[in-house]
Amino acid sequence: MFENKSKYPLNKLKVGFTFKLFKQKWTITEIAEYSWNTGNMSVEYTIENTDKKAFLEVEFYKGKFEVIYSEALTLNNINLDLIIEDGYLIFENKKYNLEETFSGSYRNMTTFTSTENLISYQFYLKDNCISVEKWDDGSIESFIGEEIKPKKITNINTL
Template structure:
């Protein structure tokens, strides 16, 4: 499941765990949970490495892991709104097509926050995606990422 380094299942990850993805050592610093209502749920791990932040989102779909690795990106709100209307988003010279829309809520399990409602838009170009999260207060967050195989997570350790 994690290459040759371990047989630990993904759902046993916790704050403080360290592992490698694409040759970079990451540490889990927070855990959040998305409840997508009828579409299930997923767990989001906030990762930190040398002052950089990334996210690992894990869900089990039809008995198999779906794993997404992403980083926050900055986009102009006008560009986001226009992209939502057109159902395609332009970023870094690429066009991403709207593929999925989910509604649900999120809560930070580490900080024990209250649930916050959101609508999530997934735009794809090949294996890459841009996620736009529209929160109930009207704010947007955007992420660039890709779906990865669980075996890309290597050298899992609990320190």
């Protein structure tokens, strides 16, 4: 019902493809794959337009596409152990609850980096999500985003 009607499946797009999202034209600049220990795989597109860089994570799950749009987020002085223990994260005076934790591996398919392992902690407030990723080297990255319906991605074009 909410499938994108393009001839290009959302999990099979390529670097250089363009599409419309949020009334803006985006270009895919990098592609990465996540292999989750749940047995699922997802594709992450680094997307750019004239104003910003963002990420689109696409997973084909139970016959449907699940799509998360996100942007990098700086969480200064985050105590990851504490927010995991508490089960929530306060951001801009809003409480995001820890709902999912996934471990897996990541590989950039554009630059062919070596595989890296991570644990991803997903904090939700309705359809909004803050993802905090802890990498094997101890570094932490965070992103804020929202789940979107696949039909919001339109006008997919090749180079």
